[in-house]
Amino acid sequence: xxxxxxxxxxxxxxxxxxxxxxxxxxxxxxxxxxxxxxxxxxxxxxxxxxxxxxxxxxxxxxxxxxxxxxxxxxxxxxxxxxxxxxxxxxxxxxxxxxxxxxxxxxxxxxxxxxxxxxxxxxxxxxxxxxxxxxxxxxxxxxxxxxxxxxxxxxxxxxxxxxxxxxxxxxxxxxxxxxxxxxxxxxxxxxxxxxxxxxxxxxxxxxxxxxxxxxxxxxxxxxxxxxxxxxxxxxxxxxxxxxxxxxxxxxxxxxxxxxxxxxxxxxxxxxxxxxxxxxxxxxxxxxxxxxxxxxxxxxxxxxxxxxxxxxxxxxxxxxxxxxxxxxxxxxxxxxxxxxxxxxxxxxxxxxxxxxxxxxxxxxxxxxxxxxxxxxxxxxxxx
Amino acid sequence: xxxxxxxxxxxxxxxxxxxxxxxxxxxxxxxxxxxxxxxxxxxxxxxxxxxxxxxxxxxxxxxxxxxxxxxxxxxxxxxxxxxxxxxxxxxxxxxxxxxxxxxxxxxxxxxxxxxxxxxxxxxxxxxxxxxxxxxxxxxxxxxxxxxxxxxxxxxxxxxxxxxxxxxxxxxxxxxxxxxxxxxxxxxxxxxxxxxxxxxxxxxxxxxxxxxxxxxxxxxxxxxxxxxxxxxxxxxxxxxxxxxxxxxxxxxxxxxxxxxxxxxxxxxxxxxxxxxxxxxxxxxxxxxxxxxxxxxxxxxxxxxxxxxxxxxxxxxxxxxxxxxxxxxxxxxxxxxxxxxxxxxxxxxxxxxxxxxxxxxxxxxxxxxxxxxxxxxxxxxxxxxxxxxxxxx
Ligand SMILES: Cc1cc2nc3c(=O)[nH]c(=O)nc-3n(C[C@H](O)[C@H](O)[C@H](O)COP(=O)(O)OP(=O)(O)OC[C@H]3O[C@@H](n4cnc5c(N)ncnc54)[C@H](O)[C@@H]3O)c2cc1C
Numbered sequence: 001x002x003x004x005x006x007x008x009x010x011x012x013x014x015x016x017x018x019x020x021x022x023x024x025x026x027x028x029x030x031x032x033x034x035x036x037x038x039x040x041x042x043x044x045x046x047x048x049x050x051x052x053x054x055x056x057x058x059x060x061x062x063x064x065x066x067x068x069x070x071x072x073x074x075x076x077x078x079x080x081x082x083x084x085x086x087x088x089x090x091x092x093x094x095x096x097x098x099x100x101x102x103x104x105x106x107x108x109x110x111x112x113x114x115x116x117x118x119x120x121x122x123x124x125x126x127x128x129x130x131x132x133x134x135x136x137x138x139x140x141x142x143x144x145x146x147x148x149x150x151x152x153x154x155x156x157x158x159x160x161x162x163x164x165x166x167x168x169x170x171x172x173x174x175x176x177x178x179x180x181x182x183x184x185x186x187x188x189x190x191x192x193x194x195x196x197x198x199x200x201x202x203x204x205x206x207x208x209x210x211x212x213x214x215x216x217x218x219x220x221x222x223x224x225x226x227x228x229x230x231x232x233x234x235x236x237x238x239x240x241x242x243x244x245x246x247x248x249x250x251x252x253x254x255x256x257x258x259x260x261x262x263x264x265x266x267x268x269x270x271x272x273x274x275x276x277x278x279x280x281x282x283x284x285x286x287x288x289x290x291x292x293x294x295x296x297x298x299x300x301x302x303x304x305x306x307x308x309x310x311x312x313x314x315x316x317x318x319x320x321x322x323x324x325x326x327x328x329x330x331x332x333x334x335x336x337x338x339x340x341x342x343x344x345x346x347x348x349x350x351x352x353x354x355x356x357x358x359x360x361x362x363x364x365x366x367x368x369x370x371x372x373x374x375x376x377x378x379x380x381x
Numbered sequence: 382x383x384x385x386x387x388x389x390x391x392x393x394x395x396x397x398x399x400x401x402x403x404x405x406x407x408x409x410x411x412x413x414x415x416x417x418x419x420x421x422x423x424x425x426x427x428x429x430x431x432x433x434x435x436x437x438x439x440x441x442x443x444x445x446x447x448x449x450x451x452x453x454x455x456x457x458x459x460x461x462x463x464x465x466x467x468x469x470x471x472x473x474x475x476x477x478x479x480x481x482x483x484x485x486x487x488x489x490x491x492x493x494x495x496x497x498x499x500x501x502x503x504x505x506x507x508x509x510x511x512x513x514x515x516x517x518x519x520x521x522x523x524x525x526x527x528x529x530x531x532x533x534x535x536x537x538x539x540x541x542x543x544x545x546x547x548x549x550x551x552x553x554x555x556x557x558x559x560x561x562x563x564x565x566x567x568x569x570x571x572x573x574x575x576x577x578x579x580x581x582x583x584x585x586x587x588x589x590x591x592x593x594x595x596x597x598x599x600x601x602x603x604x605x606x607x608x609x610x611x612x613x614x615x616x617x618x619x620x621x622x623x624x625x626x627x628x629x630x631x632x633x634x635x636x637x638x639x640x641x642x643x644x645x646x647x648x649x650x651x652x653x654x655x656x657x658x659x660x661x662x663x664x665x666x667x668x669x670x671x672x673x674x675x676x677x678x679x680x681x682x683x684x685x686x687x688x689x690x691x692x693x694x695x696x697x698x699x700x701x702x703x704x705x706x707x708x709x710x711x712x713x714x715x716x717x718x719x720x721x722x723x724x725x726x727x728x729x730x731x732x733x734x735x736x737x738x739x740x741x742x743x744x745x746x747x748x749x750x751x752x753x754x755x756x757x758x759x760x761x762x763x764x765x766x767x768x769x770x771x772x
Pocket of ligand 1: 268333514
């Protein structure tokens with residue numbers, strides 16, 4: 001049991017931090033980037049690819065780096081630290097994760113190679129206006145036609161859905177939910193992109209008899225989707241940790257410099273105690289997120305560990321996000337100052353793949369089936 | 382003690398409800414209900430409808446359009462207005478500068494300003510806060526120096542809400558830099574926003590909206606007659622004004638409408654084949670919020686029923702503190718009901734996500750302000766601890 005990074009992981013973190021802190025040296029740079037489509041910086045995306053980060057978790061024979069979830073977590077945390085808007089988790093963890101898990105050898109070679117090189121942006125089109133954080137699909141249906149498939153229905157909101165070169169789409173099939181590949185230029189595909197409150201982009205994606213290819217062997221993929229969503233929840237947890245860390249640091253710094261009533265705000269114990277409570281929330285969430293990545297790394301029950309991390313991170317994100325604004329006073333709600341954007345992003349992360357109440361409900365459903373939670377024992381290790 | 386309203390008050394409540402729901406244009410009330418941006422024209426139109434019916438400034442002296450209502454009547458008036466999603470009469474006019482001019486202005490100022498203030502012919506904005514004077518308002522630095530028949534104003538204000546719509550500003554300025562206590566050297570000046578030397582810079586907020594501004598003053602000449610009350614007594618007027626501001630700030634009626642709206646949407650959103658409203662956790666969360674709000678409403682009624690002399694009740698800080706927390710909790714609830722749909726925040730009409738779910742997060746982010754302005758929640762706790770508990 002060891003929560004420390006090894007020296008290679010430390011190096012990775014330093015390298016990613018270096019790259020991202022140059023790309024987003026201040027919040028003004030991020031604001032400029034998120035103002036125009038596609039809502040992230042294509043050059044930064046290329047640099048992430050050059051550093052090997054976009055192929056991090058994929059097998060070397062598929063063009064990847066063969067690294068694991070801890071390395072992914074390191075990158076995600078650095079992304080959160082500066083609120084880099086590049087769709088790393090969407091493309092690499094979620095869409096890439098699904099391709100790696102169920103794709104045919106040929107699909108893996110082609111798509112994962114493209115993602116790793118930064119040439120292909122793939123996203124998972126899964127959320128539907130009528131459902132809420134389920135691993136299944138209802139609103140988009142797939143029909144077999146010849147040796148291919150066609151899709152009909154609507155997915156929304158799809159993160160980076162308008163910019164993506166390839167969509168991995170979940171769709172209802174006989175007896176379950178299948179996964180399909182749709183090319184961005186397919187006929188019968190309409191994508192309407194828009195800005196989300198956190199500066200990133202999402203889209204309404206409409207399928208009208210759109211040609212699609214089954215991902216992998218076909219059939220019901222609900223279990224694979226559940227697992228990929230779990231892995232993405234863990235990664236978003238790390239992104240949130242990075243964001244919370246910056247929000248807390250920024251707040252502590254502000255309390256030391258802002259003067260009211262002739263003294264700096266840190267002279268008011270009522271405020272310093274609240275900053276201390278933010279730190280407590282952050283560290284408890286950090287431990288849980290790190291643990292969940294380790295569970296994933298050693299092949300434990302990712303879905304359950306992800307739910308536990310999600311619950312802790314969600315509660316911490318809300319606590320820290322709200323307090324960061326409040327302790328700043330008026331400047332905290334301005335677009336020019338960074339701290340409100342951190343709160344906005346934390347709010348978005350919370351609602352992307354399941355919020356704290358949702359995770360608590362899933363955990364609640366199983367509490368009578370075990371005696372105690374042992375983070376080092378079955379089913380986690 | 383008696384629970385029921387008297388038949389007269391019951392009738393009064395009915396009268397208010399009928400007026401607000403039939404005389405204020407539906408389109409304007411729909412805009413408020415949808416948490417969409419209320420335009421200047423919509424504010425003006427509403428306030429003129431209210432003023433014509435004697436409902437814009439019932440709390441002012443009768444001579445200037447007041448109704449001599451009891452605090453309980455005023456409470457009912459305000460609650461019914463919020464429940465009907467009527468944009469409230471502009472607080473800067475009706476709760477802030479109007480009552481101050483009525484109480485401390487000279488006859489000429491009353492005649493010149495009060496009717497236009499009630500009818501929103503003049504749109505006022507509040508120039509109190511400065512970059513280094515927020516919670517610590519008394520340390521403001523904007524100066525006014527006497528030069529012949531004018532005051533010459535230099536300095537900067539910030540957070541000036543809706544200053545872009547304003548015709549006039551009421552401003553706290555330092556007129557005696559040498560005063561022993563910094564509270565003692567402050568005066569209250571009013572002047573037009575288009576006076577030479579006034580510039581306005583909008584500030585964008587995190588929801589993407591523009592409702593606050595920085596305002597800069599460079600050698601702005603203000604006629605001496607625009608001083609309200611006595612020179613160097615501005616702090617007393619500011620305290621009077623802020624006390625008034627706090628009374629209406631619980632916004633129980635508006636939170637009630639949000640909770641009703643939340644229930645409506647929770648019935649429409651389905652999770653695993655059943656309405657989210659049937660989820661025990663969601664139902665319990667709504668019930669708890671409703672109960673907190675009930676406690677707040679009862680406290681507001683207690684305060685209203687007991688403050689016959691017109692002075693703010695000591696518990697008015699409770700109303701601001703809890704009222705702002707509950708407004709924020711209601712906006713957060715709406716985001717959580719929207720869930721993943723809340724991400725479609727700036728989608729246009731091509732979206733399959735309903736409008737309420739799209740505005741949910743920007744509205745939630747915007748409402749972080751309510752625990753900051755009008756005396757932050759920390760300041761309210763300091764008041765409770767200090768003035769009420771003697772700590
Ligand atoms: C949306 C919005 C609209 C506004 N509209 C107007 C307007 O129209 N006109 C106008 O004049 N002003 C307006 N304000 C300004 C508002 O009144 C101030 O923001 C408020 O007084 C807080 O000041 P500040 O922002 O400088 O925060 P600060 O005073 O710097 O406070 C920062 C944090 O420290 C806390 N704090 C400060 N002092 C203490 C203390 N002694 N003990 C414990 N905690 C403390 C505060 O509560 C806050 O959490 C508006 C503000 C906002 C956000």
